[in-house]
Amino acid sequence: xxxxxxxxxxxxxxxxxxxxxxxxxxxxxxxxxxxxxxxxxxxxxxxxxxxxxxxxxxxxxxxxxxxxxxxxxxxxxxxxxxxxxxxxxxxxxxxxxxxxxxxxxxxxxxxxxxxxxxxxxxxxxxxxxxxxxxxxxxxxxxxxxxxxxxxxxxxxxxxxxxxxxxxxxxxxxxxxxxxxxxxxxxxxxxxxxxxxxxxxxxxxxxxxxxxxxxxxxxxxxxxxxxxxxxxxxxxxxxxxxxxxxxxxxxxxxxxxxxxxxxxxxxxxxxxxxxxxxxxxxxxxxxxxxxxxxxxxxxxxxxxxxxxxxxxxxxxxxxxxxxxxxxxxxxxxxxxxxxxxxxxxxxxxxxxxxxxxxxxxxxxxxxxxxxxxxxxxxxxxxxxxxxxxxxxxxxxxxxxxxxxxxxxxxxxxxxxxxxxxxxxxxxxxxxxxxxxxxxxxxxxxxxxxxxxxxxxxxxxxxxxxxxxxxxxxxxxxxxxxxxxxxxxxxxxxxxxxxxxxxxxxxxxxxxxxxxxxxxxxxxxxxxxxxxxxxxxxxxxxxxxxxxxxxxxxxxxxxxxxxxxxxxxxxxxxxxxxxxxxxxxxxxxxxxxxxxxxxxxxxxxxxxxxxxxxxxxxxxxxxxxxxxxxxxxxxxxxxxxxxxxxxxxxxxxxxxxxxxxxxxxxxxxxxxxxxxxxxxxxxxxxxxxxxxxxxxxxxxxxxxxxxxxxxx
Numbered sequence: 001x002x003x004x005x006x007x008x009x010x011x012x013x014x015x016x017x018x019x020x021x022x023x024x025x026x027x028x029x030x031x032x033x034x035x036x037x038x039x040x041x042x043x044x045x046x047x048x049x050x051x052x053x054x055x056x057x058x059x060x061x062x063x064x065x066x067x068x069x070x071x072x073x074x075x076x077x078x079x080x081x082x083x084x085x086x087x088x089x090x091x092x093x094x095x096x097x098x099x100x101x102x103x104x105x106x107x108x109x110x111x112x113x114x115x116x117x118x119x120x121x122x123x124x125x126x127x128x129x130x131x132x133x134x135x136x137x138x139x140x141x142x143x144x145x146x147x148x149x150x151x152x153x154x155x156x157x158x159x160x161x162x163x164x165x166x167x168x169x170x171x172x173x174x175x176x177x178x179x180x181x182x183x184x185x186x187x188x189x190x191x192x193x194x195x196x197x198x199x200x201x202x203x204x205x206x207x208x209x210x211x212x213x214x215x216x217x218x219x220x221x222x223x224x225x226x227x228x229x230x231x232x233x234x235x236x237x238x239x240x241x242x243x244x245x246x247x248x249x250x251x252x253x254x255x256x257x258x259x260x261x262x263x264x265x266x267x268x269x270x271x272x273x274x275x276x277x278x279x280x281x282x283x284x285x286x287x288x289x290x291x292x293x294x295x296x297x298x299x300x301x302x303x304x305x306x307x308x309x310x311x312x313x314x315x316x317x318x319x320x321x322x323x324x325x326x327x328x329x330x331x332x333x334x335x336x337x338x339x340x341x342x343x344x345x346x347x348x349x350x351x352x353x354x355x356x357x358x359x360x361x362x363x364x365x366x367x368x369x370x371x372x373x374x375x376x377x378x379x380x381x382x383x384x385x386x387x388x389x390x391x392x393x394x395x396x397x398x399x400x401x402x403x404x405x406x407x408x409x410x411x412x413x414x415x416x417x418x419x420x421x422x423x424x425x426x427x428x429x430x431x432x433x434x435x436x437x438x439x440x441x442x443x444x445x446x447x448x449x450x451x452x453x454x455x456x457x458x459x460x461x462x463x464x465x466x467x468x469x470x471x472x473x474x475x476x477x478x479x480x481x482x483x484x485x486x487x488x489x490x491x492x493x494x495x496x497x498x499x500x501x502x503x504x505x506x507x508x509x510x511x512x513x514x515x516x517x518x519x520x521x522x523x524x525x526x527x528x529x530x531x532x533x534x535x536x537x538x539x540x541x542x543x544x545x546x547x548x549x550x551x552x553x554x555x556x557x558x559x560x561x562x563x564x565x566x567x568x569x570x571x572x573x574x575x576x577x578x579x580x581x582x583x584x585x586x587x588x589x590x591x592x593x594x595x596x597x598x599x600x601x602x603x604x605x606x607x608x609x610x611x612x613x614x615x616x617x618x619x620x621x622x623x624x625x626x627x628x629x630x631x632x633x634x635x636x637x638x639x640x641x642x643x644x645x646x647x648x649x650x651x652x653x654x655x656x657x658x659x660x661x662x663x664x665x666x667x668x669x670x671x672x673x674x675x676x677x678x679x680x681x682x683x684x685x686x687x688x689x690x691x692x693x694x695x696x697x698x699x700x701x702x703x704x705x706x707x708x709x710x
Contacts, residue, residue: 028096066158117143154248197457338383355397383448425476526569545573568689
């Protein structure tokens, strides 16, 4: 597991199961040579054939190939990795190989373009234990004149001799995020993207490619972009069957000017490989996120059971009302109490007050401190909701600084949810948001911040900047957001953060580097959540996924389901309670307390164990999710709707030791039994839910010795 050169200018990146090979061609281009299962000998990599195909005068004289870096202007017509132009309008590049820098974990291949005097470092960082390679570009202006970048993607990579691939990606909308799509790749280009200024509900910067893979078998290649702004991923298949992949910051309405000696480093695109199907893909991705991407301070911890008061009080927040909810939340076992929207300014609805981050004295006469002390006296942590990137027109902040939002002079300023987007790319706005948050966290003993963002960008203009800098605003916003998070985490290392954007609109590895968990969807209906959470698990881990038990009938669709179903659905990630506890009956509160106690016993396995998707939920199939750790296996199951008198479902487990005995309720059976025969569950009501704990017996089963037949 290392990075090495096997022959002149052929470089190999090896993980535990994956190998990626790139060759510097005779023309100085980076030709993609191999991506797939790790090969046993270095000689195997040296023997890989040329990936270049000669064709005709209608193609490049260098031949048709797939590349790890694609410049603009040559006879290569797939999506360019980099496009740029000088102030005199020259926009052609002719890059050639300059040098390689390599260590055990990082390879950087430097290219130089004499026409614009640009140097580009194509960077590969190896995370061998997870079969993951981080791809990015370092773009340096080595000349004296400014150069304007108009495309700067994080990676390009080709796949050879794989003409029948399926492309997996997410589509969705608000309250319907993470609906996994499967599209066969045919000749042409498939693009998924966001142009909304944020990761978006409609798509997500993740993909997977496979041919006939199943949950447990077959090769899967996949990728995650660590970026929270406009992004795009392209998969192009040409007439020769080559597939060229690329992705990173969206080239739509993008530019970035580099003055002399300035550099731009693109966001990292993490490319992974699994030889053992989608379960293997998810296991590697989940472990990589928990152990490498997410904040180091929380990696060994379990996430607390939270209570959020939004659906109990909405904007009618008062200290006395919150205290009553604190008592009830503590009684049922919650560990974190979060006050949502409505605690600040003249915030009595979503029409006013956003941006005025001062505690409302009528609601909290003595500030937040008495409530915080009360929460801590109940042995709970205290959390608070904020939406710092937004402002209402009806606010003191907007009246004082109407130029702090994205806008174009003379154009209508569009409100969505009665609010505008603050321009974080302005230094004074970035400083305002940071100072406000820093003061809030310094003044109050806050343990948890839910950071929301409830609308996409519009009127993308910055009148104070020059015309050629207008298209920099998208990146400047994300850069400022990340700086604010990074500075706040440095100054307040004990505070945890949750990323929210009206639900799942900002979920990606970039924001996950800075937050302990995410709000997956505003849709808290347990059946809808089962489908969202099932597909979400292909790309993202359970620990980061905030899941709430809310009231029935559900606010979104009016469906009223048993409390047990609501709990089992929400126990598939980090459990939260969002219902109005003051309206729950004594029996419901007692049942909730029991479920929370159960969740706390299985929480280490759910949040840190290996997750297996046994069966997706539908009206005719049960939802079966399995979580396995060294100490136990947990099954969370929700039955389908009863039909034609059928009231039983069966399923087989996976990932167990075939020769070990397991305790399953009142009996002992082998791992082989559970994986081959499986279990049967009976149910008497629609959507009946249950949690089953299966624990290995410490001694391995002794193989029975049978007498030979005489």
